[in-house]
Each structure stands twice: as structure tokens, then as C-alpha cells.
Amino acid sequence: MITSFIIAGSIYLTILIYLAQRSRVKEKTTSNYLMGGGNLGLVLGLFTTAATIFSAFTVIGMPDFFRTHGIGAWIFLAVADAMMVYVLIRVGVVVRRKARSSDYKGMAGLLMNAYGYKFAGIVAFIGVVTFLIPYISVQIRGVSIFLNAAFPDALPVWGWGTLIVAIMIIYSEVGGLRAIMYNDTLQGIILFIVIWVIGWNCMREFGSVSAMFAKVEATKAALLSVPGPNGLFTTQFFIISAISIVLLPFTQPQISTRVIIMKSTSALRKMAIGLGIFATLVILPTMFMGMYGAVLYPDSTVQEFIGHVLLYDQAPAIAALGLIGLIAAAISTSDSQIFALGTELRSLLTTDDKKALFITRIFIFVVGIVALLFSILSSEHLVLLARTSFAGTALLGPLILVGILSKKKPGLLIPICTLVALVVFVLSNAGVLPERYGPIEIEICLFAFLLLATGIELLRLNAQKEVS
Amino acid sequence: MKIKKIWWTDAIFIIMTLASFTCVLIPAGELNPKLAGIPYSVWVGLVYCILYVLLAYIASNLQEEGPDDH
Numbered sequence: 001m002i003t004s005f006i007i008a009g010s011i012y013l014t015i016l017i018y019l020a021q022r023s024r025v026k027e028k029t030t031s032n033y034l035m036g037g038g039n040l041g042l043v044l045g046l047f048t049t050a051a052t053i054f055s056a057f058t059v060i061g062m063p064d065f066f067r068t069h070g071i072g073a074w075i076f077l078a079v080a081d082a083m084m085v086y087v088l089i090r091v092g093v094v095v096r097r098k099a100r101s102s103d104y105k106g107m108a109g110l111l112m113n114a115y116g117y118k119f120a121g122i123v124a125f126i127g128v129v130t131f132l133i134p135y136i137s138v139q140i141r142g143v144s145i146f147l148n149a150a151f152p153d154a155l156p157v158w159g160w161g162t163l164i165v166a167i168m169i170i171y172s173e174v175g176g177l178r179a180i181m182y183n184d185t186l187q188g189i190i191l192f193i194v195i196w197v198i199g200w201n202c203m204r205e206f207g208s209v210s211a212m213f214a215k216v217e218a219t220k221a222a223l224l225s226v227p228g229p230n231g232l233f234t235t236q237f238f239i240i241s242a243i244s245i246v247l248l249p250f251t252q253p254q255i256s257t258r259v260i261i262m263k264s265t266s267a268l269r270k271m272a273i274g275l276g277i278f279a280t281l282v283i284l285p286t287m288f289m290g291m292y293g294a295v296l297y298p299d300s301t302v303q304e305f306i307g308h309v310l311l312y313d314q315a316p317a318i319a320a321l322g323l324i325g326l327i328a329a330a331i332s333t334s335d336s337q338i339f340a341l342g343t344e345l346r347s348l349l350t351t352d353d354k355k356a357l358f359i360t361r362i363f364i365f366v367v368g369i370v371a372l373l374f375s376i377l378s379s380e381h382l383v384l385l386a387r388t389s390f391a392g393t394a395l396l397g398p399l400i401l402v403g404i405l406s407k408k409k410p411g412l413l414i415p416i417c418t419l420v421a422l423v424v425f426v427l428s429n430a431g432v433l434p435e436r437y438g439p440i441e442i443e444i445c446l447f448a449f450l451l452l453a454t455g456i457e458l459l460r461l462n463a464q465k466e467v468s
Numbered sequence: 469m470k471i472k473k474i475w476w477t478d479a480i481f482i483i484m485t486l487a488s489f490t491c492v493l494i495p496a497g498e499l500n501p502k503l504a505g506i507p508y509s510v511w512v513g514l515v516y517c518i519l520y521v522l523l524a525y526i527a528s529n530l531q532e533e534g535p536d537d538h
Binding site for chain 1: 477478481485488489493494495496497498499502504505506507508509510513514516517518520521523524525527528531
């Protein structure tokens with residue numbers, strides 16, 4: 001398999017270098033370097049957004065989630081992603097128009113202008129930094145551990161992590177967002193092909209889809225309904241996940257930037273529909289992989305299971321492709337997230353463009369290093385950490401939506417309440433504060449708190465309107 | 469006229485979403501009725517995905533067109 005991997009890896013790297021070189025930006029400006037020229041077409045927009053959303057947690061995390069917790073994972077991600085598509089069409093179009101009517105450089109900067117003070121932008125920046133860096137780290141770690149297990153004599157875990165971060169930073173530095181989007185497109189296509197080839201092989205092991213489910217039912221019937229054998233998929237879990245995922249296009253800057261730089265509203269609408277179809281088609285084979293694991297490897301560790309499903313149970317060429325798909329999935333999300341954090345910082349800087357861009361590029365490098373260091377320390381619970389990241393950034397939802405959609409400048413109430421909610425959520429995740437209050441989970445409490453603050457603020461703005 | 473029509477898709481979206489958190493989509497411990505051997509929540513979930521995307525497509529056609537739509 002190592003020969004196949006080296007050949008496939010060399011081809012993959014050559015294409016990455018070619019695409020980075022092709023999109024090379026000589027005279028870097030915020031517009032061409034951070035915003036990729038701001039004229040994103042349908043195909044590029046679809047694949048770069050899809051590859052950014054579907055990360056290593058899709059390839060490693062979701063099959064294991066299906067294997068451990070059952071078919072509730074399908075509702076958790078596929079149905080919530082389809083919900084997101086509708087909201088993206090209805091709200092995304094308005095957000096895009098508003099953002100493009102101003103000098104958009106990043107969500108934090110947009111909020112700073114919308115609220116009329118820097119504090120609102122800083123709260124948004126703190127939120128995305130806090131919840132994206134751990135997510136980036138856990139992806140790098142997940143893939144590095146897996147590569148180390150596949151090739152124990154090649155590199156240590158930190159060596160694979162360094163290599164992945166170096167690849168991301170180099171091509172981001174050379175070509176900016178345009179290079180990332182070209183590479184995401186390549187990686188999105190690889191991810192789609194790989195996941196279907198492997199998922200199809202897993203399903204074929206049973207002969208048919210119905211035979212697969214019959215076998216799982218005979219092995220552990222609780223996997224085929226909610227809340228699953230471990231009781232994870234409660235109604236509250238689904239509500240929190242749905243809110244978090246539906247808000248992703250507005251609260252995670254790597255996605256919101258793509259939404260805003262689509263070349264037309266029409267292209268955005270088509271991209272959103274394509275994204276819904278892509279999401280369903282990408283998650284379906286991870287269910288086949290998970291059901292395969294539930295029957296054949298019910299008690300294995302995550303690494304053992306993923307090792308079998310992606311590598312050892314596949315033909316060498318497919319296994320090599322599987323590894324490339326896994327690397328592609330991790331890189332395509334992490335690079336966009338690291339770069340988006342840089343964009344967010346840039347949008348808060350009011351200095352001249354050349355200097356601001358220089359600071360941003362240094363910041364992107366530093367974020368890459370910090371993510372690498374975190375990856376050496378982080379846990380391996382990919383899906384749950386991804387969900388925490390989604391929920392954490394979802395707390396920014398009211399701040400972002402009210403700021404962008406309101407015709408008047410909102411007051412300090414929502415930014416202050418958002419900051420409080422972020423601190424409480426971090427302390428709750430750190431174990432300092434409880435994760436639930438009575439039967440209610442902390443995320444629901446915080447969403448309700450922010451909804452209340454939003455209601456009060458909207459009433460206040462409305463009263464202002466009537467007085468004036 | 470188009471602006472009025474789009475509220476129907478919003479209403480359907482809200483009803484579908486609220487129903488998705490009930491036994492319509494996630495009945496506790498229930499595998500049946502199956503469809504071609506596929507457990508209930510899986511095939512209803514797939515129907516949900518298709519309906520949401522279809523609804524999004526309809527809504528996108530009913531939305532007001534802006535100056536940069538084409």
C-alpha cells in the first residue's frame with residue numbers, strides 16, 4: 001500500500017502546488033488575497049464551501065459516530081444540513097446583499113460598522129478564535145494519529161501534524177483565498193469520490209442496504225433508533241445541533257466569507273441547493289461505513305475501526321485514495337478556518353492596507369503554529385468537539401444577524417450578553433460550571449438567554465423608531 | 469405577489485422543523501415501519517432532506533430578484 005500512497009500522494013501534492021502557483025498573488029491586497037477577488041462562481045463556490053464544511057470529522061468522526069451511537073447521527077447531520085440550506089437561501093441572500101453594500105473585509109469588521117463601535121467586532125472575533133482553534137487542532141491531530149498508525153516508521157504524530165500545517169500555510173501564503181478555494185475544490189471532489197467508493201464497498205459486504213440493516217438489527221437493534229444505545233440522541237441534542245448547524249453560514253467566518261463573495265445572488269442560491277444535495281450524498285456512505293463497523297468491529301477503538309474501514313479492508317489503491325481523501329478533508333477545512341481567522345483580524349484593523357495585510361499574514365502563521373501545538377494536546381472526540389465548535393460559534397448568531405439585518409444601530413445589550421454567554425459556555429466545557437441546569441442543557445439555556453436579549457433589543461429599537 | 473407566496477414556504481419549513489423534534493422523525497426506540505428494510509428514522513430523515521432541498525429550491529424561485537441576480 002505504501003507504494004500506492006506515495007504515487008497518489010505525489011500526484012495530489014503536485015496538483016496542490018500547481019493550483020497554488022496558478023492562483024499566485026504577487027501584489028497582495030485585502031481584496032485579491034483575503035477575499036479571492038470577491039467574484040466566486042457556482043462550481044468553485046459549491047465545492048469550496050462543501051469541502052470547508054465536511055472535514056476530517058466526516059471521514060473519521062461520522063462513521064465512528066454511526067457505529068457507536070447509531071442512526072441518530074443521520075438526523076444530527078444530514079437533516080440539520082438540509083435545514084441549513086433553506087435558511088441559507090432565505091437569510092443568506094439578505095446577509096450577502098448587506099455585506100456587499102459595505103466594504104466587507106470580514107464579519108468582525110462588518111459588525112463593528114453595523115453596531116458603530118469596535119466592541120461588537122471584538123466579541124465576534126473572540127468567539128471565532130475560541131471555538132475554531134480547538135476544532136482545527138483536533139482535525140490535525142485525528143489525521144496525524146491515523147497516518148502515524150498507518151506508517152509507524154515514517155514520521156511521529158507531531159511530524160505528520162507539522163507537515164500538514166506546513167502545506168496549508170505555504171499554499172495559503174502563496175495564493176491567498178483563491179489558492180485555498182481551488183485546492184478545496186480538488187479536495188471536495190476527492191472526498192466525495194473516496195467516501196462513496198469506501199461506503200459502497202462497506203454496503204456491498206452485506207449484499208444490499210436492507211441486508212445491512214437486518215444484520216445490524218441482529219447485532220445491536222438499539223443502533224437503529226434514537227436515542228441510540230448510549231442515550232446520546234435526545235430531543236435537546238437535536239435542537240442544539242440543529243440551531244448550531246443552521247447558523248453555520250453566518251457564524252463560522254470561513255463559510256460566511258464564501259457566501260458573501262459569491263458573484264451573484266443567483267449563484268448563491270444554486271450553490272445552496274447544490275450544497276444540500278452534496279451534504280446528503282456525502283453523509284449517506286458514512287452511515288454504510290458506520291453500520292459495517294457496528295457489525296464487524298463493535299468493540300474496536302476508533303483508530304482500529306477507521307484503520308480497517310479505510311485501509312486494511314480495502315484494495316491497496318483504494319486504501320491509498322482513502323488516506324489522501326482523509327488528508328484532503330482535514331486540510332480543506334483547517335486551511336479555510338486558519339485563513340478566516342486572519343480575515344477576521346484584518347477586518348478589525350483600521351491601519352493602511354499594506355500594513356494590515358502584513359499583520360494578518362503573521363497572524364495566520366501564528367494561528368497555524370498554535371493549532372499545531374494544541375493538536376499535540378487535544379482529544380480525539382472529533383464529532384463532539386466539532387459540535388461544541390458549532391454550538392460555540394452559534395452563540396454569535398443573534399449578534400451577527402441583528403447587527404446585519406437591523407436598519408438602526410443596535411445598542412450594547414446583545415454584544416455584552418453574547419460575551420457573557422461565550423464565557424459561561426467555555427467555563428461549562430471546562431467543567432467549572434455545570435453542563436446542565438436541571439433537565440435543561442447549558443446550550444439551550446444560553447440560546448434562550450440570547451433570544452431574550454435579542455427580543456428586548458428589537459423592542460427597544462422599535463420603540464426608538466416610533467419616537468423618532 | 470412573490471413576496472406573499474414565499475411565506476408559505478417559510479410556514480412549511482417551520483412546521484417541518486418543529487415536527488422533526490417529535491415522534492414524526494425521532495420516535496424513541498422505534499424501528500418500524502421500515503421502508504425496503506430501512507429503519508423508520510433513516511428513511512423519514514431522507515424524505516426530510518429531499519423536502520428541505522425542494523423547499524429551498526421553491527423559495528429561491530419565489531424570492532425577490534436583486535440588481536446582481538444574474
